[in-house]
Amino acid sequence: MDATQKYSVIDPATGKIDRRIFSDQAIYDHEMERIFGRAWLMIGHESLVPEVNDFFHTYMGEDPVILTRDRQGELHALLNMCRHRGNRVVRCDDGNATRFMCTYHGWSYGNDGKLEHVPGTSEAYYDALDKPSLGLVQARVETYAGIVFATWAEDAPSLEAFLGDARWYLDTVFNRRDGGMQALGPMKWLEPVNWKTMVDNCSDNYHVPTTHLSSARVQTRYLGRPPLSHKDQFESPNKHVFVNGHSITFREAPDNTPRYVHGISKDTFPLFLAYHEATLPEVERRLGAFRARHVQLGNHSIFPNGVLGFRLALPRGPLQTEFWHFVLLEKGAPEALKRAIRIGSQANNGAAGLFEQDDVDNWRQVTAASKSRLGRRISQDLSMGLGHAGPHPEYPGVVSERYISENNQRLFYQRWEEFMNAESWAEIPIAPITARFEGTATIRG
């Protein structure tokens, strides 16, 4: 497909999608321009660069980026490419440095991106080099509750508009405490999967009782988790919601128990319950009573490639994805609770996680099917729950009637089309913010 051709990869009336979007190199190259070149992308967390002069090496799509906190404490996202010939100026994962020296010819950049020193400015360049125009290329940076986002697009709307009403739900995990959160990680590994397979899986509540049957049984037997069946999933009052490009699932929680996270077991539950009760007044003050008591975020994805909370699905070609798995902890939580979440996270997600291994096998097969000679010509079927979603009196976004639905997946691929077909941000629709954000929490935390 060339750049002038309009994509029509999903039929909203039938939910049929064109499998070539999972394997075609030209489509992938176009994704890098039109999605990763213009969307707000999660690139890190403020806690990864807590002190002035800290830096953390990350990516925006396939572009290597240095997240820095400069000498004044300001955040920057700098393309890790020397403006002379293109060497990387940072070659490690993180550190603390006031400037970065390119090891090819010695050009040195401040951690705000400015080109500060060039060997031979007079002797070699005759004082003719335009240093101010040769700083590291910078992306726009904004933060949401400590999570750092960046975009290459000058014409992108604010991060607040980009997240829209999704923040109303996301706040219930990421914006609960005055003291904020800390990120551990990332654990990184490569999988032979297209990056979208794990994004759309974040709202796939249908697969859980089948894919994760054996893992769930282990959890029931050894951790005291309730058994999981199709019947439970089909009858679940939980919700499946699409908000401005972002896919959300959440639990309506009338019982005021803590949100389930990996790490909760019959042994650790009292710890989680005590923490939940002790922090509830603070959470109510920050988010209002309704969200604090009734809304518990489930799996979700932030468009385009933020998954399962604070995890990145970094594209590495149409047939490969680099997973960056972080654990986010509330800074003020007791150490024993943090430890339980850390261990639970590794045991279930992450390279050796039980649930992770179940999932990755599916995504590999979905990706592989999309490149076979015959398979790639036959569309995927995402028809579940067609016509059974719409506005809800209490909850923002497009809410499905049932927890088990493919509405979020259909809308994700429609959002993908909107980005792929737009010439500029002016052509990408943004849903207005309609949610009432009760409480004192702001986008800044």
Ligand code: FES
């Ligand atoms: S490539 Fe960096 S100084 Fe020459």
Ligand SMILES: [Fe+2]
């Ligand atoms: Fe799964």
